[in-house]
Amino acid sequence: MLPFSDEELRHPVEHILDKVRPQLALDGGDVTLIGIASGKVYVRLDGACKGCSSSTTTLKYGIERALKIELHPDIEIVNVPHGMEQQWRSL
Template identity: 55%
Template structure:
């Protein structure tokens, strides 16, 4: 169990997103924080990352691994497809 509230996680999560953003932008994409719920971080890959075959790898081995290393090992990161921003409970 993650010993932080979702509100306490937000600054640390944003810090990690800011660290990975430059490498994502190199490929013509971007990343946005959608929400944090019960230690699950919902992000949305944008730009050239939408529909890219490597987007799952970017989320799991780039963003999630960084958050697990720098914040807490139980954090999970979920990519939110366009149109699902209000349907996080379905992801």
Template identity: 55%
Template sequence: MIPFSDEDLKTPVSKIIDEKISPMLARDGGAIKLMGIKDAKVFVQLQGACVGCSASGSTLKFIVEKELKTWIHPDLEIVNVLVGEESKYEFN
């Protein structure tokens, strides 16, 4: 169980995305956007060169998920919101 509220997670998740993950993805023309956090699930959207890239699943698992779990909490769940499918989710 994660000992933080969704609201408590917003700042550290945003900071890790902005300072650690975004620069890594930008080197290859990719980008990431934090869509929201709900029930300790972090909803992100891979953008730029990551859209349609065959390695986007690995990027999500081995970069995004690894960094957030390492720096914040190992029980976080990361969900990729595909471009065009934003309406399927309700974000806070």
């Protein structure tokens, strides 16, 4: 159980995503925050990251790791496939 509400996490999560964006941009990629629910951060990988064979590694060992280190060890990240943005809560 996280000691923060989903709304309280929004700004810190956006700040951390802004910190990792330059690394993604080096390879032509980007990340978009779709939403936060129950300590899970739902994102969509864009650009060259979309469909990249290393996207799982980027999510878990790049973005999620940064969130866990800087915010809380129980935060999880979930990739929202393109076209599923409206259904992200059901993923």
